[in-house]
Amino acid sequence: MNDFEKQWLYKLKISLKNIGKSSLFENFSLSHQETINWSNLLMETLNQELTEEKVISVMCGCACLAPKDYLKILRDEYAKTKDLKYVHQLLQQYFEKSITKYKNLNEDQLKYIIEHEMGMAGKLDGNTITAVKIPKDFHEYFQAEDPAKKRYLYCHCPRIREALKTDKKPLDKNYCYCGAGFYKDIWEFILQREVKVKLVESLIQGNEFCKIAISI
Incomplete structure (x- = not known):
């Protein structure tokens, strides 16, 4: 194992x-x-x-979790200001800087991510954040043409991504709340209270991306 x-x-x-x-x-x-x-x-x-x-x-509860070093700064900032919009902007800035370095992105690729509301911060609208997961194998994903190969390259879960190489529905849709838990943990840590997450779209449901709504 x-x-x-x-x-x-x-x-x-x-x-x-x-x-x-x-x-x-x-x-x-x-x-x-x-x-x-x-x-x-x-x-x-x-x-x-x-x-x-x-x-x-x-x-x-089975989710992979984001490192807490920078999130501690956001937690403390929110505790002082109670300004969700400001803290969300800080998280977006941190994400853009870190993902550019981590994935070796150029300006056009970063622009694509931002326009598609991808990443840790997502898009804030009132008390709801909508976030789309970025492709795991980012560069390979955009080079691939086969839909099944693209699904495989997009998925972050090593437990099920092999099954996405076929057109067959691999699992119950609620399995992917494992991925939604990543966002739930981020915002519960920052806000120090419970938030709700909803799986809006997912590869398992036949969508192109995995989209999560976080109700603050």
Whole structure:
């Protein structure tokens, strides 16, 4: 079992424990396999045993999380000012600077990301932020022409991205709340209170991008 899978399973264990369903994890762990079929069985069981709200909570808890170094600055700034618009602007500036370096982007590529509301900050409209995930393999994604290959290159999840190479729907849509949890964690850390996330679009649902709405 690779390190990512170990970490993901640990997060799943904690998420189920937090809602009083540790026994479900024990059952899953006994049959665990690093396959899409096992993940399908996981989602089927969660949907049978839990309300949709709790399924979403569990999957959000499995998310990869953003580093907190800069987010601490934003948390402190929001605590002082209570100015959501200002803190959102700071996060956008940080994202643009860091993603340009991390992905080695040129000006046109950065412009594309901003125009499509991609990245950590997304677009703020009132008390709702809409964020679109950037392609994981950014440069390869825009060079690819085959739709299945583009889906694979876009997806951030090493657990299921292989399944996106086919036209078959790989998993229940709520699985991708794992990705939405990334944004939930960012804003709950900054605001120090609960926020709600909604998966608006996703590759699994047949969309071109994965789009998440965060209700502040």
